[in-house]
Amino acid sequence: MPSAGVLLRGVSAPVPSPAAAAPELTVVIPCLNEARTITGCVREAMDALAASSIAGEVVVADNGSTDGSQDLATKAGARVVPIAVKGYGNALRGGIAAARGRFILMGDADGSYNFGHLPRFVERLRAGADLVMGNRFLGGIEPGAMPWKNRHIGNPILSFIGRLFFRTGIGDFHCGLRAFTADAYRRMDLRTTGMELASEIVIKSVLFGLRVEEVPTVLRKDGRDRPPHLRPWRDGWRHLRFMLLFSPRWLFWYPGILLMAAGLLLGGALVQGPLPLGRVTLDVHTLLFAAVAVLIGFQAASFAVLSKFFAIRAGLRRAEAGFDEWFRHVTLEAGLVSGTVLVVLGLILSVGAVWIWGGQGFGPLHNPTATLRWVIPGALCLVLGCQMILTSFFLGVLRLDTRSETA
Known part of the structure; x- marks a missing residue:
């Protein structure tokens, strides 16, 4: 043969x-x-x-x-x-x-x-x-x-x-x-x-x-x-x-959404003041980690969306009607607007913290925990807004139409 x-x-x-x-x-x-x-x-x-x-x-x-x-x-x-x-x-x-x-x-x-x-x-x-x-x-x-x-x-x-x-x-x-x-x-x-x-x-x-x-x-x-x-x-x-x-939903999406939800709920409670839990009292140090959880969670969730879109585009998995319908609203323009709003909010909170500091002559703070309740959310909004803008641009690159050499 x-x-x-x-x-x-x-x-x-x-x-x-x-x-x-x-x-x-x-x-x-x-x-x-x-x-x-x-x-x-x-x-x-x-x-x-x-x-x-x-x-x-x-x-x-x-x-x-x-x-x-x-x-x-x-x-x-x-x-x-x-x-x-x-x-x-x-x-x-x-x-x-x-x-x-x-x-x-x-x-x-x-x-x-x-x-x-x-x-x-x-x-x-x-x-x-x-x-x-x-x-x-x-x-x-x-x-x-x-x-x-x-x-x-x-x-x-x-x-x-x-x-x-x-x-x-x-x-x-x-x-x-x-x-x-x-x-x-x-x-x-x-x-x-x-x-x-x-x-x-x-x-x-x-x-x-x-x-x-x-x-x-x-x-x-x-x-x-x-x-x-x-x-x-x-x-x-x-x-x-x-x-x-092969399962961004379980590797990125669910852990990311869980982290973001936990960070936002805990952070929202701590922004208002210390949170006593029995013999333990959570304060601004925990607020910082809550902000970190939100950032990591957003990054994981965005990876889930990007990796799934890439897998469908590359033919590694079939398109899903529900995902396609939802994904049509995730545009570069929507991401830029949302990210810009967060950046502006972060700047406002940061300026508020500086205003409090200025009220004390820009010297040692008498109550630094009060200022940190402005600084940490402000920093979170700044970083999260920048992440959202950059992720939106990257998504825009992935969405670019391409053609073969013979087209």
Whole structure:
């Protein structure tokens, strides 16, 4: 079979001959030194294809194995695709680039997933689903198949965060056995090269409005005689970080609005005078921190708006009617007017503080806390107004219409 090189975002993989009849399903198995289990995985997938009369192929995306995994996979009936660039995501993307099926199912090469379940994935794809996720908690986890910290802490927490952040009902965000259409894969335009790819597939499917479904599958104890490539705490953090970066609402907006509200409420009470709370009395020192909370909160909330607008503009997520309607009122002119009003208010409060100081001969203040109740709100309005003006200008830059070189 001829094999020409094609570059997929830094991943080189051979392209099969277009003359061969395209199968319905391609099973992609990333592999790195899995000689003990790769034969069983390939044969299990081939047997399931034959038993279900599904026209399919098995592609093993080899990421530089040195234990003979490539020959074993070939003898078992797979087409081996060498992927030079290291990384789980690179291996998968390279294997998918070489896939010929209109449906693609991916699964690990360690024997932990049952490729005999592939017909249930194909059934849902034929029915119109774009992405079909396996759910190990519905299908069953064999004893010793998943460490307790993954089963009871990592996976449940990350899956809950994923459901909360992206408003999806997926129960097992990180199941490695999943299937999707080739068209959906192209629309996802995946960018990550490591373990985050698993999260990116789900998140982009949800953000782009693709139809996502789940089917039960089992998790078996893997057949390795060495520790897995997965590093639970490190890879868990990478998944969480990726979800946060794709959810400005939870990373920036909610914390920012909460900080601003708390700072304004507390500051409003302290401007009027000391605030006794039982045996503790809050005064101007707390007023200063309340002002800082408002500033940090505004910056976080503005980042949320800017990052979401950029993500929609860059095609990383789809536009939302509610956001578009609200965002039409967030203009450069409105920001300039609001920021200028705050700056003027800050100047008035600052002048008032100087007036009080002048009444005492510009010498030591007899009651500095009274003056600080003018100085701190004045400084807050000045800085907040300047932030609002600068943010409005930056938003104006992002909104500029651009055209291609050929336009």
